[in-house]
Amino acid sequence: MTEATQRPYFDLLPSFDALRRRDLGDAPWWDDDSVYDLGSRGVRRGRTEIRGYFDEMLCAFPDFDIEIHRVVTEGPSRAVQWEAVGTFTGGPFQGVSPTGTRVTFHGLDLIEFDGPVIRSCWEYSDPLSFARQVGLVPADNSAADAMLRGAFNVRTRLGGVLRRPGR
Incomplete structure (x- = not known):
């Protein structure tokens, strides 16, 4: 997908645009009642914990980039299919030390909005694929x-x- 076709998706989802630009600022789309459910990797509650997760990820993958493949909208909900890539050369990520490996993540986020604020997000991705790519398994x-x-x-x-x- 080209930058031109990506733009409408990122305009619709400012949190993804900020993540892609590596500029989370004060993360105004999350608040203290927001919930980010990472499945087997745990639940982050509130802006501080959620921001901490993304800060750790951006530190671990200094060249992190994300591409949105599809967005489905129904009322205040968005289903976002995405692909992220990055080289694991920064800090540790979820207890795993950097390996220098280029990693590709595929996932789907189901996001519930309350106005401009993300009330909840459930991320469906494949942690086993990450573990295989970095040599953990x-x-x-x-x-x-x-x-x-x-x-x-x-x-x-x-x-x-x-x-x-x-x-």
Whole structure:
């Protein structure tokens, strides 16, 4: 998507535009009652916690960029399909030290607005993909992945045997 076709999406969603420009300022689209749900990565509540999450991400990925592929609007809600890229060369991100790896994130945010303020946002993304890209877990279908799955399956079978009645 070109900058010209991206512009209407970013005008509709100033928080994404600010993130793309790396200029969150005082994040006026969040307030102290806002909730940002990252699924398995936790929930951030209020402007300070939410801003802290994005500050950590922008520090970890100094060349972070985001592209919006699609926005669906219904009343005060937006569903935003996005792709973000960045090189993991800055600070730690969610407890993981930088690896120098170029990372691509794909996700969908479901955003509920109350006027200009984001009341809640649920982010659906793939943390396992991030973990694979930075080497935290083995690459999909690699020898190491097969070994890890095998060990897990052995553990699962042994656990089932040990839990049988009479044992």
